[in-house]
Amino acid sequence: MRVLVAEDHERVADAVARGLRRGGLAVDIAADGEAALYKARVNPYDVVVLDRDLPRTHGDVVCRTLNAEQPGTKILMLTAAGALDDMVEGLALGADDYMTKPFRFAELAARVDALGRRSGRVRPSVLTHGDLELDPARHVATRAGRDLELSPKEFGVLHELLAADGQVVTTEQLLERVWDENVDPFTNTVRMVLVTLRRKVGEPAVIQTVRGAGYRM
Numbered sequence: 001m002r003v004l005v006a007e008d009h010e011r012v013a014d015a016v017a018r019g020l021r022r023g024g025l026a027v028d029i030a031a032d033g034e035a036a037l038y039k040a041r042v043n044p045y046d047v048v049v050l051d052r053d054l055p056r057t058h059g060d061v062v063c064r065t066l067n068a069e070q071p072g073t074k075i076l077m078l079t080a081a082g083a084l085d086d087m088v089e090g091l092a093l094g095a096d097d098y099m100t101k102p103f104r105f106a107e108l109a110a111r112v113d114a115l116g117r118r119s120g121r122v123r124p125s126v127l128t129h130g131d132l133e134l135d136p137a138r139h140v141a142t143r144a145g146r147d148l149e150l151s152p153k154e155f156g157v158l159h160e161l162l163a164a165d166g167q168v169v170t171t172e173q174l175l176e177r178v179w180d181e182n183v184d185p186f187t188n189t190v191r192m193v194l195v196t197l198r199r200k201v202g203e204p205a206v207i208q209t210v211r212g213a214g215y216r217m
Contacts, residue, residue, distance in 0.1 A: 001116040002026040006036035024156035033057025052079040067094030074115035127162035154197040170214035
């Protein structure tokens, strides 16, 4: 899943991004509304965590614009205003969910995950392939009941392959959805992560390389 955190307080943005990345998500950061709109028009985000009081272009404008241009992108609006009228107004702008500051990160992560499941086609809450199971909400992956101790990137790659339901996922798609905008598109990082992921998943092998195309379960 790919997420944009649009937040002008650097410490808050960095903390949220680090936490979500630990969960295997690809996270980009925008420090103002103008940058948020630019990045959202360049990259396909599943969820935008949007501070309402952004500089340059207000969060309300960002929300309305994204809702009109990219209705499939889910928006979680953050604000210091916790009155009921503010919440109603935020949802009326097109936000899919609304949280007030200060917030608990665990709740924010759970809401981002729930919104991600609602974006695009419907996916089951637990992804399976034979005896392999992955629960994004609990960040747990098992095979035949055995816990797989996966790194965030390994977890993210496995999540994308399972979510593709047998379809081929290209290297470019994995870079786009598991890594952030700073990744070198010519790196061999995807191949290296797949080497360790296959070793941890074990035998019989379930991840197939489709020569010249990508990977699939």
